Amino acid sequence: MEHLTTLDASFLQAEDSDSHVSLAVGGVSIVEGPPPDYGDLVSAFAERAQAIPRCTQVLRTHPFDLGAPEWVDDPNFDVAHHLHRIALPHPGDDAALFAMIAGIMEQRLDRDRPLWECWIIEGLTDDRWALLMKIHHCIADGIATTQMLAKLSDGGAGESFASNIRAAREADGSILELLRPRLNPLNWMGGIWRATLAATSAAEHAVVGAAELTARVLTAGQESSLNGPVTKMRRYSAARADLAVMKQVSRDFDVTLNDVALAAITSGYRAILLARGETPGPHALRTLVPVSMRSVEDFDLTDNRVSAMLPLLPVDEPDPVKQLEIVHQRLTEAKESGQREGGSAVFAASGSLPFVFSAWAIRLLTRLPQKSVSALATNVPGPRTRQRLMGRDVLEILPVPPIALHLRTGIAMLSYADRFFFGITADFDSAPDVDALARGIEDGIRHLATLGGSRVQPRAAGEHR
Template sequence: MEHLSALDAGFLEVEDADPHISMAIGGIAVLTGPAPDFDALIDLIADRITAEPRLRQVLRIRPWDLGAPEWVDDPAFDITHHVHRVAVPRPGDDAALHRLTADIMGHRLDRNRPLWESWVIEGLAQNRWAVLTKIHHCMADGVSAARMLGRLFDETGGLRVVSPDTPRPASAPSLSLNPLRWMNSAWRTSTEVANVAVQAVHGAAEIAGGLIRPAASTLNGPVSDMRRFALAEVSMADVDKVCERFGVTVNDVALAAITDSFRSMLMNRGETPRRTSLRTLVPVSLRGSAADPRAGDPDNRVAAMLPYLPVDLPDPLQQLQTVHRRLTTAKNSGQREASSIFVSAANLIPFAMSAWTVRAFSRLPQRGVVTLATNVPGPRHRLQIMGREVVRLAPIPPLGAQLRTAVAILSYADHLTFGILADYDHAPDVDDLATGIARAVARLADLSAVPHRSTALGTLALVVG
């Protein structure tokens, strides 16, 4: 039996604190038709699920939280409880698919069964069909969920496990008989530990301040139990062109596009975009290298950064450069180290204390963080399910902790896809948010072809906050 970590169990506590939310993450694959025989697809999944034991396990909850929940084999496992078949009404367009996606993601998973389900969706236009899979966040983060789904559906198992930005583990120190080298090594080690400690304290202060200070917008608050879903798909060639021209990362471009679209959303709602309007939760993967045998284990290994996205800036290049600088600052500020240390420390105290604390804090009003933006690396080649090509792969983020919108980003083949889940009552303009993201990336791609603007970025970095 394997126990949930404090972080894994925290997603259960967050869900328990608000009856209107579901802490499930998901993905939707759109494929060329015709759809395969449903029974044959179930047989395929049943066969491959043997390689993913977690998908056949249920949670055993200890009375009064006297111990962490445990994963145990489900003796009554029945795959037909988890794989469903549904059709969208004609004409089977994207709007119909998005409405169904929102409805499915709005419902909680049954904790009496393994915490996942797949929906085979038929009736899509252009002779297409789709598979939507949702997994509870207590089981996996975005990276490990992508790996699990890749092994479950794709013949090549092509979804990557580790982000290319993940640092490689330090090499083991070599032994030496020279005492001067011992002293030098000890001094370097103590200095590094002290620096990390100072960084962590500074990062903890920033995270605490970000949670306490209310954001200058109405984009967060209580949510209903209904959802809206939209997605934006942009050319990876355009993103790569922007990255190469302006010396930024794919994540910088994605967050800059989200910034510009949220700025338009605020203005359309009659709100003035301010510097403190869009504090964003940006998860960071803590998984090791692909050579680590546990790199793809089904669990959560993430830290958090809480940068402000610069919705107060009107110029797209200013937004891009400011996002790049703020993310760099956040990475060096100790926020990741602080959140990682906090999670590690939570594993050392009695589970009942950590569970009750998370549950109590989850019930408090949270006005500091406005949205979530999580980026999961995907395959740069086409996937297939039973010989049918996946023409679109879109991520679906969770929605909780009084966030009314959340954005997940996934690279797939020659596209970068943004999946947006939002509260039905408070985000009727979610389609405009998706359109704005695609428009912002296209505009940055156009600007990357303008020679004189690239030389101005160095100056902009000095004058933009």
């Protein structure tokens, strides 16, 4: 029997605090060719779901939160409760698909059953169909969710871009790792001393980062239409880009791929704020940027292993290149300040408290109208190679983030094979311009690609590529 961690359970408590939110995450696979026979698909998913424990488990909760919820096997599990078949209205274009995605994701999952659904969507243009997987956030973070979805494909979980992330590349760094016995006993005392210094430095770094995160959460940002209560209804849109183009931009300007993506998001938000008649100030877009803390060894575990950073995205800056430079600078400062380690330390510390205290504290905090953060931007590394589903090629994978805590828009990014996707969830009433945000992101990438190409210096005579 497995208990939810404090971080896992916080998504349930945040959902309980606002009847207008559904904290499920989604992934939409756009598949080539006609849809498979429905009976064949049900049989295949019944078999593949059995290999993923969370797909056949339900939550067991305790009265008054006296203990953490537990995952237990569902004695009445029936895959038919989780598979749904639906068709798009004519003409089956992106607008129809996105409206259907929004309508499905805004509904809460039934907590009396395993917390997932699968929707087979037929009637897409160009002889395509789609599969929408919907999973409650208490089960998994972005990387764990993509791993679960990959296990439902024909080839299972293959190689992922997630192996490139910082947490996956770095050594454990724990005291136990640092104290591993050396071959030469004469080195033991030196090793213990270095481990002690490293542990002290890491603790100080985490404390500073936690204090910085706390200060930013408690500091109200600029009044903006991006922050405020949300309704129950949602809108969805998506932006698409070539991964090769984004990588070239990152090389041209000597920044990371994530910097390029966040700069494009900055450009998109600036465009819609100006279109709304608002002046994008320097404190208008404090953004929640989740950061993975998952090592390679933990890729197969279904839980949440994330921390967070809270950078200000420079929507006040009109120049795209300067936007990118500022994004790079602020993300670098946030990483070096210890925000990543501080956020992780806070949840680790809360896990040592009796669950009833942390549960009630999270419910109280999530009921308060926060005014410091205006947007969510989460980057989820996806599969490196193209997947197949029921013998058909998966052309695209669109991520679907939730929104909550007065954030009226949320953006999830996902890299898949040679493409990069931005999935945008928005409140129906307060963000009718979600498509404009998506187009602004695509325009931002195109502008940076053009400007990056113009910065290439001409080669000297006789110089070869």
